Amino acid sequence: MKFARVHGTVVATQKYEGLEGVKFLVVQPLDEDLRPVGRPQIAADATAQAGPGELVLVVGSREAAQAMPVVFVPVDLAITGIIDEVEVERGPRRTQPTAVWHVPPAEDED
Amino acid sequence: MYIGKVIGTVVSTIKISHLDGRKLLLVDQLDLEGNETGTYDIAVDVVQAGPGDTVLVIDEGNGARQILKLDPGAIRAVIVGIVDQVALGR
Numbered sequence: 001m002k003f004a005r006v007h008g009t010v011v012a013t014q015k016y017e018g019l020e021g022v023k024f025l026v027v028q029p030l031d032e033d034l035r036p037v038g039r040p041q042i043a044a045d046a047t048a049q050a051g052p053g054e055l056v057l058v059v060g061s062r063e064a065a066q067a068m069p070v071v072f073v074p075v076d077l078a079i080t081g082i083i084d085e086v087e088v089e090r091g092p093r094r095t096q097p098t099a100v101w102h103v104p105p106a107e108d109e110d
Numbered sequence: 111m112y113i114g115k116v117i118g119t120v121v122s123t124i125k126i127s128h129l130d131g132r133k134l135l136l137v138d139q140l141d142l143e144g145n146e147t148g149t150y151d152i153a154v155d156v157v158q159a160g161p162g163d164t165v166l167v168i169d170e171g172n173g174a175r176q177i178l179k180l181d182p183g184a185i186r187a188v189i190v191g192i193v194d195q196v197a198l199g200r
Contacts, residue, residue: 001152001187032117032136032150046126046184057122057134057152059184063171067126067184080184081125081134088118088136093162099113101144102197 003030003083004058006050010042018070025050025079027058034086043077044068050079057081113140113193116163120152128183135159135189137167142198153187154178166191 004027012024023045031037034055043058046067050056056079058064064078065071118136122129132154139149144164151169156177159165168174168188175183177190 001185002150003152031148032138047124049124057120057125057129059186061171061186063174063184063186066171066182067128071182078184081122081129083120083122085121086118086136087121089116089161094115094117096162097144097164098162099144099164099193100195102195103143104198 001057001059001080003032003034003086004028004041004043004056004079005030005034005036006052006054006056006079007040008052016074018068018073019044019075022068022073023048027056027077027079029058032088041077043079044075045079047079047082050082055083055086057083111166111168111190113196114138114151114165114167115140115146116159116161116165116189117146117150118161126184128178128180128185129154132178135161137165137187137189140164144196151187153189154185155189157189157192159189159192164193165189166193
């Protein structure tokens with residue numbers, strides 16, 4: 001489940017059964033700082049409300065098809081939400097470890 | 111499953127029904143020394159984790175569907191624990 005930016009729409013008249021009425025969008029996957037990463041992909045829009053320019057939540061692999069009205073469809077990337085706000089922690093809560101982390105010192109190889 | 115750090119919150123109003131009422135958190139995967147790796151997930155939280163917490167994340171659909179009691183369920187990443195301690199041996 002990652003961030004992506006919608007870049008455009010794809011129209012396909014002939015589609016596999018179960019995909020009637022499903023909207024396909026061109027999306028650019030993003031990293032956690034919302035910078036583009038990798039090549040653009042085509043995602044099925046499970047919200048039916050996403051549009052170009054919007055920041056969306058995408059889910060991949062088999063779970064993508066599970067987001068669709070007909071579950072057994074050939075879809076490997078789906079838009080499951082339109083993101084309103086991302087708040088990233090940058091203060092001491094992020095830098096200070098909350099778990100005790102025991103790492104043994106590296107031993108010199110003889 | 112992997113150990114991650116909650117580095118933020120994500121808000122979405124228009125979403126599929128599987129995500130209704132669920133808290134979404136931004137999690138960065140940690141390496142063996144506990145440093146952020148830049149690999150991230152947007153995960154559903156079921157253990158009341160918050161920003162800064164070190165957490166255990168499952169990134170697999172069948173497990174996620176079982177935890178969230180969804181079928182079908184279009185959710186992969188779920189925060190299933192808050193980590194107190196990690197001890198490595200050599």
